[in-house]
Amino acid sequence: MALDLVPIDRISKHDKALFQQSYFKNHQPAVIQDFCHDWPAYKNWSFDKLKERAGHLTVDLYNNKPADPDKSTMFVDERMNFGDYLDKISSNQQVELRIFLFNIFKHIPSLKKDILKPDLVDGFAMSLPFMFYGGAGSVVHMHYDIDLSHVFLTQFVGRKRVVLFAPEYTPLLYRLPFSVISYMNVNKPDYEKYPALQHVKGYECTLDYGETLYIPAGYWHYIEYIDGGYALSLRVLNESWLKRIEGAWNLLGEMRIDNFMKKYFTQRWFRYKNRKAFENANEAMKHFQKVENVEI
Template sequence: MEQLKTIEIETINDINKQDFVKKYYKPQRPVVIKAAARNWPAYEKWTLDYIKSKGRNKSVPLYDNKPVDASKKVNEPVAWMKLDEYIDYLLSGKNEYRIFLYNFLKEIPELQSDIIYPDLGIRLFKSLPMLFFGGAGSKVFMHYDIDLANIFHYHFVGTKTAILAAPDDTPNLYHVPFSTISLEEIDFENPDIQKYPALKKVTFYKATLQHGDMLYMPEGWWHYMIYNTNGFSLSLRGIPTHPKNLLEAINNVFVVRNFDNAMRKIFGQEWIHYKTKKAYERVKERELQLV
């Protein structure tokens, strides 16, 4: 099967604020900083058992990779489970459910003392550190974040593979309208290039994260995640500073998301089918225009 055009994300061991801003933030280039959390208390302390002990009775939202269900709002969980039960679920070898966008500062505030916010020239939302959990083999569909944030993504326990694409490649990623996702059916590890030929035009960036590594994802970059082992990650977010991205983020959060939720409620699954069809048609129309 034909493969995607993929290059490895640059990996460095350390960097100061001035160099990070010059080499990565201003040009909006992704980078991996190895063991970036090495000086955090979390680097030694954060294991699945440790998190389990701290959040034993907390209810957590769960997500899966089933097709979008029109009966649910954008980012609405499919189920809930106690955090300790969920970690036992992962350790048993199951991987259907993931934890997505879990605000641990609100739910388990004592974990806050385990992290040290990096000084790399990006102002971070210190009230919105988010945790993400997944079992070995689980995947997160290709998407970009609704707020187009600058993201520092720290991984803990085992390994996780990230596949990224730049915002300029959005026209060839089968972007589903009125959303921030690509077609969920596409397996970006082993895509069907015959069915999705526009993917051949995209340059993808790939990295495998180990315990304590940090991946910088610039504003509006697409990302697809694969948990190679059981594990979890922490995302620290900074507001987009490019005016176009900031305006799009505001529109996404306050207009597009509410419009999409309203259309789901009114038209149900027909709305989802329409958006999926348009994702195909827009790519085909663009290719015909270029002939």
């Protein structure tokens, strides 16, 4: 049995009141089909043009292996000339190599001029644009963004499949405590090992060239690159001060504790977190079963 996933609504950025009332305020995801259509980037960020401007840079590449639960940093699998990397991912062969944590705007500041501040909602943090790149077949494992900001992910080349789950489902997704990851398999859920997944409901979409996915704050996301391509993420800080503090605590507190414990108590710490993930899921499952029985 596959997970219970429904398609994400598609709207236009001109439906501003609708977006604010029905999606942003309620933390409901949406695909905005024309969010970036008036930005210079919409025309200027093709493979060829990006290669012309940034092809000389060197980049770190990461493969599809999930993050090692015992290590605080991801291992770089390869370093490559960015132009060669763009050639490779545009060939449409399976190239399971991604780039993240690479601030292209620091190296080529003129690229920032190709992004216009959206007026769909207030509060876009224009100083923090981020780009993600991947070849066909690359996977972004299930996680949520640690700072608990809203994310607007705009696709410039290629398509990707995205699956989302609301933060309410966090315990049912067997989140490893002190982290933002889950080891569940989105495409082949193992209900025997992870029975709580039967109660999870999520969303899915295929994001195409020029489309933008609104990922509400704290939403889990899992991504598969259908084609080689790249996207830009813009953030809007969480409207709740409590959530902003929680986001800062995740970054400055939880993450540091996790890294410290990984270093000094590697196996014991992982076993503890794993046990907790299952305890939390079992507890949450009882609650969801009660709610579902009432609904029936």
